[in-house]
Amino acid sequence: MIDAAGLRVMKAIADEGSFTGAATSLGYSQPAISQMVRRLEQRFGTVLVERVGRHVRLTEAGEVLARHAVTVLSALDAAEEEVGAIAGLRAGRVRLMAFPSSSASLVPRALALVKARHPDVVVTFTEAEPPESLAALRAGDCDIAVAFAYEGVDVGRGEDLEPFVIRKLLDDEVRLVVPANHPVAGHGVADLAEVRDDPWIAGCPRCRGHLLSLAKGAGFVPDVAFETEDYVAVLGLVAEGLGVALVPDLILGAAQTRGVVALPLTRVARRHIHAVTTPDLQRVPAVRATLDALCEAAAATRPQHAATPVPVG
Amino acid sequence: MIDAAGLRVMKAIADEGSFTGAATSLGYSQPAISQMVRRLEQRFGTVLVERVGRHVRLTEAGEVLARHAVTVLSALDAAEEEVGAIAGLRAGRVRLMAFPSSSASLVPRALALVKARHPDVVVTFTEAEPPESLAALRAGDCDIAVAFAYEGVDVGRGEDLEPFVIRKLLDDEVRLVVPANHPVAGHGVADLAEVRDDPWIAGCPRCRGHLLSLAKGAGFVPDVAFETEDYVAVLGLVAEGLGVALVPDLILGAAQTRGVVALPLTRVARRHIHAVTTPDLQRVPAVRATLDALCEAAAATRPQHAATPVPVG
DNA sequence: AAACCCGATAACGCGGGGTTATGATCGAAC
DNA sequence: GTTCGATCATAACCCCGCGTTATCGGGTTT
Incomplete structure (x- = not known):
């Protein structure tokens, strides 16, 4: 099953427009992004990123992932925040x-x-x-x-x-x-x-x-x-x-x-x-x-x- | 950052009411669940599951995670399905x-x-x-x-x-x-x-x-x-x-x-x-x-x- | 008291996913 | 045209997350 890390990467690529940009924005090195994308692609069995000359573009499937990423990640953040509130005695x-x-x-x-x-x-x-x-x-x-x-x-x-x-x-x-x-x-x-x-x-x-x-x-x-x-x-x-x-x-x-x-x-x-x-x-x-x-x-x-x-x- | 696997486990525990049940429902072994819960607990810095006698109950924080799990997992499923549709030529x-x-x-x-x-x-x-x-x-x-x-x-x-x-x-x-x-x-x-x-x-x-x-x-x-x-x-x-x-x-x-x-x-x-x-x-x-x-x-x-x-x- | 069910723990192994180093290629600029 | 900088790909390596099996301990049941 797909995990959230992949979606974070796809969203970062969509936002930054390049692997390097996504890497720095996530605090990763550039090859980490390359490999993650490759893993995702062979996991889904389809191409997610189109390498066009210098920079990259998301394919249709890639854009689907990037689009869903915001939903998943915001829900994840909400969960984390809520649990953090309980752990930090700001709730409970x-x-x-x-x-x-x-x-x-x-x-x-x-x-x-x-x-x-x-x-x-x-x-x-x-x-x-x-x-x-x-x-x-x-x-x-x-x-x-x-x-x-x-x-x-x-x-x-x-x-x-x-x-x-x-x-x-x-x-x-x-x-x-x-x-x-x-x-x-x-x-x-x-x-x-x-x-x-x-x-x-x-x-x-x-x-x-x-x-x-x-x-x-x-x-x-x-x-x-x-x-x-x-x-x-x-x-x-x-x-x-x-x-x-x-x-x-x-x-x-x-x-x-x-x-x-x-x-x-x-x-x-x-x-x-x-x-x-x-x-x-x-x-x-x-x-x-x-x-x-x-x-x-x-x-x-x-x-x-x-x-x-x-x-x- | 938290990933989706932990949420799947928490939801399964909430649904099944026991670690063993969650394990079989997810196709895991029982210790996998024990360890995952422990990891999550020390990651969040709070107790998620209350071990009461034979079976287990979720604490407040645990229930928060289980509740958010449905949101995250359904969004994840939707993304997977959509990409799968493209890969399977049911869309594109x-x-x-x-x-x-x-x-x-x-x-x-x-x-x-x-x-x-x-x-x-x-x-x-x-x-x-x-x-x-x-x-x-x-x-x-x-x-x-x-x-x-x-x-x-x-x-x-x-x-x-x-x-x-x-x-x-x-x-x-x-x-x-x-x-x-x-x-x-x-x-x-x-x-x-x-x-x-x-x-x-x-x-x-x-x-x-x-x-x-x-x-x-x-x-x-x-x-x-x-x-x-x-x-x-x-x-x-x-x-x-x-x-x-x-x-x-x-x-x-x-x-x-x-x-x-x-x-x-x-x-x-x-x-x-x-x-x-x-x-x-x-x-x-x-x-x-x-x-x-x-x-x-x-x-x-x-x-x-x-x-x-x-x-x- | 014994049997059974369930969770915890220990020991172990694989692989995902990160790193650095290096190469290949494109676009730009001199 | 050639060089240079920026970008992605690849290789080699390493760690730890996350599974596994085997075993133990405790509670409920009969």
């Missing part, structure tokens, strides 16, 4: 999935960073809990999944074996949230055993699993009175004195609620927040830029919470 | 120039042959005397020149050195045309010296030159009473008894006139009719086909005149 689309509580501050900050640096990169964002986002990543329906894994209990270690690339964003400390008038509220620090008989308010299924795991470590089975995926609701329920809850720091930083006190646990529990992608996607410029932005956004949010061990809503 | 244009008296039978017959064999080849035809047609051929303004050269006097031999390809068509015998009531009319054959004192009617400038040359050989200078490029007029003038003339056989076969007799010369004089082109153009299929048709048309006209040594108008 990143499909980001993140768990709901990350969308409060971490993700918006990252998106703002990306937009500031690469205005033409569009990041689409979908909320999804970690199992779902990872499945989407596996299926090729998303490019970056922001996921969390509870220290010890979760698959955080196990999934390192997956063909995923994991970038650590935050270590999110989990705090005990109690009503402001709760007996332990003033302690400054709390042990799970101190509230073993309180009713519990559980968050998402995996958070509930974490709670059960921690409680088991402390030697009790929690009385889960409510379940809701909405952490604002969790805090509201606590504020009304309907129970206590474990709430990650990240959420406390975003959703302030009056009437509750968040206490660090004596046996510190954390969840790790990661940005997950694939080795391939990691090398896509727009994806890499978004990952970088996520890391920076995480670094910017971390000290804020580390400095406020006892935030009061 | 031939610019033919011939001297006026050839257009009576030789050229029309040849054109009919071409049209019958290759209906889509168009032959454009312009009348021109040999010097003019050869100049046009040299300038690239025509593809085939049908020219004649008088034996001995003309540049017939000399022009073999030119960068021209010459195909012999006819040996056209020159006859002496006299009024039917002329003394030599009944001789069956004539010598120029027998009419040395008659007034002469000359044809085109080169024909006149031929006449002068022949007369010089016979030891006299002809009294040229009339000159005209129109051979029908020449014959008319002879019929009216205004002089004698030398007229090529080819014309006598086409333009019959009452009242004249054409006699073969004792010292036979001929003009050679050639089809002239360039080595390049000779290899253009449509040109070659037209040349062949001219040769056949000439072969078909030759015996007709050879068999009638003494045509009487």
Whole structure:
């Protein structure tokens, strides 16, 4: 099959009117043009260039090629330019999935960073809990999944074996949230055993699993009175004195609620927040830029919470 | 610069959904696709294919390439088809120039042959005397020149050195045309010296030159009473008894006139009719086909005149 | 757990397509 | 007419793009 190089040569000959001119205009030597024309001619089985005295003229077939050359070459240029735009971050689309509580501050900050640096990169964002986002990543329906894994209990270690690339964003400390008038509220620090008989308010299924795991470590089975995926609701329920809850720091930083006190646990529990992608996607410029932005956004949010061990809503 | 092969591969991957599928659909081996994709990726500096588990998906940049591939490849196919049509005589244009008296039978017959064999080849035809047609051929303004050269006097031999390809068509015998009531009319054959004192009617400038040359050989200078490029007029003038003339056989076969007799010369004089082109153009299929048709048309006209040594108008 | 399918990699070879050096030829200019 | 400059053709050479086969590793399936 014919390739584009031949067409470029034919067009250059048509434009310049001579082999030498075409050669210099393309940055080639003159024999390169001679040979290319000869190859094309025996490939097509017909004469393309008529050598008339000093200079050359295209035959009918040669003019056909030169005419089509502009179409092909412009389409080729367009393709190259478009891909170059993606590679050069002057374009590109990143499909980001993140768990709901990350969308409060971490993700918006990252998106703002990306937009500031690469205005033409569009990041689409979908909320999804970690199992779902990872499945989407596996299926090729998303490019970056922001996921969390509870220290010890979760698959955080196990999934390192997956063909995923994991970038650590935050270590999110989990705090005990109690009503402001709760007996332990003033302690400054709390042990799970101190509230073993309180009713519990559980968050998402995996958070509930974490709670059960921690409680088991402390030697009790929690009385889960409510379940809701909405952490604002969790805090509201606590504020009304309907129970206590474990709430990650990240959420406390975003959703302030009056009437509750968040206490660090004596046996510190954390969840790790990661940005997950694939080795391939990691090398896509727009994806890499978004990952970088996520890391920076995480670094910017971390000290804020580390400095406020006892935030009061 | 990117070439078309890469785009073909990307499109095949997009269509087939796997490297192996793309390979078989293109007639390649599977590693060829792997390597091509890798080359493209490092050429563009970005990932084009996302390897997800068993099969592969195109990234955004990859899809851009696959999308542009259809444009480029279809344009490429169109060019190839069009050139193929010319090479396969399903298209093509031939610019033919011939001297006026050839257009009576030789050229029309040849054109009919071409049209019958290759209906889509168009032959454009312009009348021109040999010097003019050869100049046009040299300038690239025509593809085939049908020219004649008088034996001995003309540049017939000399022009073999030119960068021209010459195909012999006819040996056209020159006859002496006299009024039917002329003394030599009944001789069956004539010598120029027998009419040395008659007034002469000359044809085109080169024909006149031929006449002068022949007369010089016979030891006299002809009294040229009339000159005209129109051979029908020449014959008319002879019929009216205004002089004698030398007229090529080819014309006598086409333009019959009452009242004249054409006699073969004792010292036979001929003009050679050639089809002239360039080595390049000779290899253009449509040109070659037209040349062949001219040769056949000439072969078909030759015996007709050879068999009638003494045509009487 | 085994079999199968698919992609990656290694090693290899051919040829397209570039280079420089040189020759042949045409057109122009002295 | 002869010389000179510009142009295309050819030869010899070289590199690397782009195929090939053989083999390995990983994921899905049964």
